[in-house]
Amino acid sequence: MSAKTKRFFRKLINYAGLVFFLVAAGMLYWQLRNYSLMDIARALWNIPFTNLVFACIACFFGYIALSLYDYLALDYVGRKVSWWKWMLAGMLGFAISNNAGHAVVSGGAIRYRLYTRWRVPGSDIIKMLTFSGFTFFLGYAAIVVIGYCLVPSDMFAQSAGASFGVNGLFIVCASVLFAYYAISIAFKNKCIRIGEIKFSIPSFGLSIVQTFLGIMDALCAGLVLYFCIKNYIDMPFGIFIGLYVIAMVAGVFSQVPGGIGVFETVFMVALPDTVDKANIFGALLAYRIIYYVLPLIGVGGLFFIYERSLRARMKRWLEEAKQKIPHIPMPHKKHKSEKIEVQK
Numbered sequence: 001m002s003a004k005t006k007r008f009f010r011k012l013i014n015y016a017g018l019v020f021f022l023v024a025a026g027m028l029y030w031q032l033r034n035y036s037l038m039d040i041a042r043a044l045w046n047i048p049f050t051n052l053v054f055a056c057i058a059c060f061f062g063y064i065a066l067s068l069y070d071y072l073a074l075d076y077v078g079r080k081v082s083w084w085k086w087m088l089a090g091m092l093g094f095a096i097s098n099n100a101g102h103a104v105v106s107g108g109a110i111r112y113r114l115y116t117r118w119r120v121p122g123s124d125i126i127k128m129l130t131f132s133g134f135t136f137f138l139g140y141a142a143i144v145v146i147g148y149c150l151v152p153s154d155m156f157a158q159s160a161g162a163s164f165g166v167n168g169l170f171i172v173c174a175s176v177l178f179a180y181y182a183i184s185i186a187f188k189n190k191c192i193r194i195g196e197i198k199f200s201i202p203s204f205g206l207s208i209v210q211t212f213l214g215i216m217d218a219l220c221a222g223l224v225l226y227f228c229i230k231n232y233i234d235m236p237f238g239i240f241i242g243l244y245v246i247a248m249v250a251g252v253f254s255q256v257p258g259g260i261g262v263f264e265t266v267f268m269v270a271l272p273d274t275v276d277k278a279n280i281f282g283a284l285l286a287y288r289i290i291y292y293v294l295p296l297i298g299v300g301g302l303f304f305i306y307e308r309s310l311r312a313r314m315k316r317w318l319e320e321a322k323q324k325i326p327h328i329p330m331p332h333k334k335h336k337s338e339k340i341e342v343q344k
Contacts (some may be wrong), residue, residue: 042282044282044283044285044286045282046231046279046282047228047231047282047283047286048231051227051228051230051231052227052228052286052290054223054227055223055224055225055227055228055286055287056290056294058220058221058223058224058227059220059221059224059290059294059295061220062217062220062221062223062224063091063094063095063295063299064087065213065216065217065220066090066091066094066217067086067087067089067090067091068090068213069090069094069132069135069136069213069217070086070087070090070093070111070128071083071086071090072131072132072135072209072210072213073127073129073131073132073135074086074120076127076128076131076200076202076206077120077124077127077128077131079120079124081115081118081120085114085118088114088299088302088303088306089110089111089115091295091299092110092114092299092300092302092303093107093108093110093111094107095295095296095299095300096110096296098291098292098295098296099292099293099296107129108125108129111125111128111129112125115128123196123197126197127197127199130199131202131210134180134210135210135213135214136214136217137176137214138176138177138180138207138210138211138214139210139211139212139213139214139215139216139217139218140173140218140245140248140249140252141172141173141174141176141177142173142177142211142214142215143215143218143219143241143242143245144169144170144173144242144245144246144249145170145174145177146242147238147239147241147242147243147244147245147246148166148170148242148246149242150238150239150242165250166246169246169249169250173249177211180207181204181207183201184201184202184203184204184206184207185204187201188201188203188204189201189203218241218245218248219241221248221291222240222241222244222245224287224290224291225244225283225284225287225291226240226241226244228283228284228286228287228290229283229284229287231283232275232276232279232280233271233275233280243267243270244267246266246270247259247262247263247264247266247267247270248263250262250263250266251263251266260288263284264281264284267280267284268280268284
């Protein structure tokens with residue numbers, strides 16, 4: 001592939017997110033054209049307080065599950081760090097990548113900063129990011145396959161594009177799961193070299209653990225929205241979680257930061273026209289605040305405290321070193337005349 005072609009594809013990927021966002025924004029406007037901002041604000045305000053509390057609890061456990069991505073990845077590369085370190089790195093990495101998008105760049109940058117400080121080599125960090133990426137997609141792919149079987153086939157029938165996209169997504173996810181499990185069985189204890197980095201192929205048991213952890217993450221994240229929205233729609237949780245994951249994966253593939261606009265559009269298109277879309281959009285706003293904004297503020301605050309304490313510790317060490325240096329006895333230098341007398 002020529003350099004010109006590579007630049008073209010790089011630009012195409014970079015602008016794809018903008019295109020998806022504009023299309024989603026247009027469709028979202030069309031869905032909400034008959035409602036005012038006051039209708040949406042009223043829907044946000046009318047969410048029961050107990051539902052919001054349960055949504056916050058689900059969010060907390062969801063980010064615990066996300067931090068376990070890092071624990072599992074550390075075990076995969078054979079490294080060990082303190083429990084609070086992998087929890088901080090995992091929660092902060094996902095809090096940033098969930099809001100900023102481009103998880104490898106945004107979440108990977110903060111992990112590289114932290115793990116290199118904790119003496120984890122850069123090559124192992126790359127392996128960890130790759131492994132965590134597969135863990136995420138295995139879990140969500142599994143729920144897409146399960147959700148596809150649970151969601152009624154006529155749910156996306158009103159939109160030919162959405163129906164085609166969902167069917168295509170099911171085929172891709174089922175293929176990914178089958179291929180990953182087949183490789184983990186057929187190439188057990190084998191390695192793949194990409195450039196100068198050697199990736200060991202996870203065992204079948206580890207791939208099952210990856211899938212289970214990804215499913216737990218998706219279920220907790222879905223519960224956040226479910227508690228926000230259950231007051232406005234009557235939908236079994238099995239159908240809801242399938243719809244949620246389809247919308248979430250569509251948002252991830254769109255390359256739009258946080259899937260904003262794309263996630264909401266896919267979710268609202270699937271709902272019947274009889275549902276009050278202003279209420280749904282208000283619940284989606286509450287979900288974004290709880291699952292995206294609050295963790296970023298909370299974990300970001302912990303990271304700020306950690307950085308300040310680390311700087312204070314480094315400053316204290318420097319001051320102690322400066323106090324000790326003048327008191328260190330220097331080796332006595334003999335005068336030339338003393339050396340001559342000794343030689344005589």
